[in-house]
Amino acid sequence: MKSKLTAQEKKWVLYDVGNSAFILLVTTIIPIYFNSLAKNGGLDAVQYLAYWGYAASAATLLVALSGPVLGAVSDWRGRKKPMFLCAALLGILGCVLLGFMGGWLSFLCMFVLAKLGYSLSQIFYDSMLSDVTEPARMDNVSSQGYAWGYIGSCVPFLLCLGLVLGSGALGLAMSTAMTLAFLIISVCVLAYCGIAIFAMLMSTQAHFWILAVVVGMFQGGVQALSRSHFAKIIPPEKSGEYFGLLDICGKGASMLGTFTVSLVSQLSGSTSLGVGAIALFFVVGLVLFRSSLRTRE
Secondary structure: OOOOOOHHHHHHHHHHHHHHHHHHHHHOHHHHHHHHHHHHOOOOHHHHHHHHHHHHHHHHHHHHHHHHHHHHHHOOOOOHHHHHHHHHHHHHHHHHHHOOOOOHHHHHHHHHHHHHHHHHHHHHHHHOHHHHOOHHHHHHHHHHHHHHHOOOOOHHHHHHHHHHHOOOOOOOOHHHHHHHHHHOOOHHHHHHHHHHHHHHHOOOHHHHHHHHHHHHHHHHHHHHHHHHHHHHOOOHHHHHHHHHHHHHHHHHHHHHHHHHHHHHHHHHOOHHHHHHOOHHHHHHHHHHHHHHHHHHO
16 A cells, blocks of 8 residues: 555645644634623623534534535536635635624624535535545545644544554554554544543643643544545545535534533533533444444444
8 A cells, every 4th residue: 555645635635734723713712712702792601602602503503404415516527626615715704704803793603604614615625535545545544634634632543543554564454453443433432421521520720731632632533534434435426415414414413512512501500511411422422433333344
């Protein structure tokens, strides 16, 4: 198996590097800025978290409704690239305009627009994986995309990549290496259950930094190999349609998760309980993941 990326693969990977900048903003700077706007607008901490969650859920719902249709359309007569470009430009425009929003409500509306563009572009981008590489290289290419985007923060990803690509040197059969890797695409999910519970119990700044480090250790590995695993089991000529359908599941889970955090926080008056509630979703996700492996076998 060739180890160097082809020109097409490199170009595909580079977008993963670029879109990570938006994710970094969404998870760090944007919530902090929205918090300041919310305080100026008279919102308390619970309202701030609730409205932020509702906005994220709204963006997710829009993508879930439009993604499958647009994904299927992109498969027809080479429309992936122009549709990808339009979605990416929408996300870029929305992100730029965020800096001009002076009120918390207008800021949230523009955030939904930016998140919509980013998420739609991600559907088309993921579906291009089967176009730029061959099935035997998908794990490597997909993982390299996330690796360059999450450089230095993906310990499970590095373990899985080393197992799969170095299986021969380690004296392991490829099937054994993939089994170990899947045991790790399971430890990561279990780790997220623990992360959600730990987030519920946080009380100091040190706890926040511990949480950030642990999330960074598992996030990339889960995303990278799940994308390539899905790309290998779908018809390549219908990749846009299938990734659109996958996006329904992903965005549906995201919408349900953020909505649950917002609702539980408002009903209980505690943001900690709201965050801790999502641990249940990781348990369900682990059961479904193990079921998909048995079905594939």
